[in-house]
Amino acid sequence: MIAARTALLPLAAAAALLAAPAARAEHTPGVPGWQQDVHYRFAVTYAPPHFEIAGRETLAYWNLSPDTLSELYFHLYLNAYRPGSHMARRDAAHENWRVQDLPRKRWGSERIEGARILGGDSLHVETDDTVARLGLHEALAPGESVIVCLNFRSVIPDVPDRMGRSGRGIFAAQWYPRVCLYDRFGWHTEQHLGSEFNGDFGAFDVRITVPGNFLVAHTGTLVNAAEVLPDSILARLRSSGDSAVTIWDRSRFTLPADSSARAAATMPRTWIIHADSVHDFAWACDERWIWRRARWNGIDIDTYHRAADDGHWRDMAAEGARMMEFLSRRFGPYPYPGFSFVEEPIGAGGVEFPNIVWITPRRGSSALITRRLEYLFAHELAHNWFYGMVGNNETAQAFLDEGLTSYAETATMEALYGRKGNLTKPMKPRWLHPSDDSRSSAWRNYLEFQGSGLEEPVVTHSDLFKNPAAYYPSVYHKTNVGLWTLRSIAGEERFDGAMREYFATWRFHHPYAEDFFASMNHALGASYDWFWRGWFLRTDAIDLKLRSMRITPDSGDVELRIRSRGGIDPPVPVLLRDGSGHRAMRVVPREAFLGAAGEGVYRTSVPFRPTYAELDPDFTLPDVDWSDNRTSRWPRFQWMVDSWRASPKPIGKTLGLWRPDLWYQARDGLQAGVAFDASTVRWEHALQGLVGVGAREPRPFGELEARMRSVAADPRRILRAQGYDLDGHRGYRLSLAQDLGSKIERGFRWSFGAAVDLDRLYQPDAPRRPLEWSRGGYSNLEASLTSTRKFHRVRWSGSLRLRTDLLADRDSYGSLYAVSTADVSVIPKLPLSLRAAAGRVRGDAIPPEERFYLAGAGPRGEWASRWFRSRGTLPTHWVAALGGDGDVRAFADTRPSGSTLVAFNAETRSSRLIPSWVPVLRRLRVPVLDPRASLFADAGQVSDGNPTLRGMAADFGVGIRTAPLFRNHLVLRTDFPLLRTPPLPGERRWKLRAVFSVGEAF
């Protein structure tokens, strides 16, 4: 398929550039009759230390459209990477300042320095940021061609993105003026706003001149290997077979010290490369790669990596070859001679280009050994089918490349590493080691996102998602899940055949969503428009519920009532079973739902009397709630030991995490119990609790909390019910949290909460501070409003809380409390946190637990923390304060309280105390040995009258705290308020005092 252009070597004359367009532009049945054809020639130089590519571009452009063109448009993508660009300003509007704040020496740019028609007049270039327009003096009629010569200069930016700098080398992507796509919708001249790209299929002849000590990895085939590689390497290339070998280990390369040897080593060399039937060309160069190669079916699989990651990369050429084999068999042949995986330290995350991809390094070690590198390889390689060969418009409809690739990635992971557990390397015992797989992960991501209520249609233009955070889950996960769903509905073999037909039909062409749907309908032999429409064009879902099963008295038939209200009514597999082992499977046709809206009745007969029915028992349909799909509503559990690791929630089951719990407090002595936490994909912490007994008095204690979220009514509303009999308190709390609006990307949230609670202290000696509690207790009503926002370098949050006693059982009170915090990061590595708090409580007789405390949280706040709840957990003589209320921490020993509070706090928190040149302590991974320091100042006042300036108390000091311990849940902190004013009678202002705490001050 790619032979048509191989004769066009770079030295060919201009006339050769205009040889008849290749076979790829010819009419393929089912495909629109024309597409433009391009042939690029480049002669460019890259000379470090400047990250600049400069040279000449010659573009032969065939107008095979039925339209006359009077202009050509070019993308100058790199211009997006400088302050003031459309992309930089759009990012800034979303509080992302990575480009707007970029220092000048890290900018990218792309400039056309001259343009003319080959052998003709110069052309006027109008540049607007990332798009250039070249007006043609003579219009280009249908069937005509033109050769345009451009001189250009591109600077590769230094910002984590799809191109970048690495040492003295570069990763060159979107590095040349690239002619905009002209198709049946006209010119695609959108400004680059950070989404992906598009371009015409064609041929590339590229001459890249780099210093002789650089190795180049690239799209296409190297034409002059003998001129740029030493003989020993050429011999190794010739002798290498299918199994993986190291071609060249340059990891120890250093430039010779002697200046003439150095000049010889860095003498520029020109790499001559040819590529055909591709729509883009990318390359990277480096001095110290380890280059390995494996081969499958005559295709060279090259990997280029750094010595530091040799352990991870050593086997990857062979893995790449296995993936190449699978993808070729599953979707269609890979017709190019080679493919390269290049390790990128630029922070791209993994990026696809024709014949070459960047792969981000695997960082850190994880207790769970993940197959991160493998699935990144699978994803980026699969892109050469859906993006590379089937070249959809990635900017407009990213699901056709990213979504189909995610599906192909999942298929590859399952074929190579097994259907289950393919994202983690299997470890035993299973109750201790969570596992995950690509399909469940996509399914879970989709369901979680669907439940957030922030979904937007999959076909949305990449730049036009209202909430940019909706892009990824829609385009990647929802598409992936949808294709697996359709595969199970349509039949696996038939679906795989249809995907092959779509690939074969649209290979080297530019399909849109409707082309994909039409091609699949055609190949599947039926219309699945009901699915395409609901899943891709709208935000419909699958939501089934088994309402009832009945055996009709006369005929003995089984009658199932099934409700479907997600918007998509799929055919539904059903399992019927009786108590003595008889089973039968049926499929409820989608026509069953066409009658009464959303409610289907299905009748069938089976040769036994079923007592149990279950919809979709094998979980082939991404039902948003599978808990109501059976005649039994009792959840199925998968129990695991909570091992302080993330445990991915399984599909179709409730994940129950449990762990033994040991605690100490003075009244019960040692307490022993079990803590548990049950979650489903859509229902985080559905039920959690703790049960145990104390050693002194074998009376059980416990707490239980249930969280409910009605996905159907409003997924942003959460109901919570808690009950407890714990450490001398008995009570309950019912609360509602309602998200009033959020833009995740902008860090904007606005929420409302309401609660009723009742707390009765029945053991007055149980609390850590018994005198701060009233006997008995109150039932209260509470309402709160909370808002968080992210501004440039400032993260702000504020809340307002109203509390009052509910039934006025004894003393009646009402309180108002407002707090505002801002995290300011103006000085790098020294974030500053500012806080202001004010509160007032009024009433006949105010219970002490409702008063405001100057030094930190009041008794109710302390009760919420297990450390501060009871007498004896923290040694009683320790001066300790928990964050909250006034936070004027120097007064933790006397704990003044009042009915009015004002307070201001400031704290700087350095990230680390131990400098990076003492890595030994850090490597021990004991967080206590990785302490952080802080500097703080507090001022505030509590009183029973109006606050006065003279009554203000203040402190100033330094603090030290641990890195977060236990899955980042716990920080141990000691503050030293060296200054306290006013001091206690007879005490000096400046003195060494210490206040212990857990968690941050605020």
Ligand SMILES: [Zn+2]
């Ligand atoms: Zn991708």
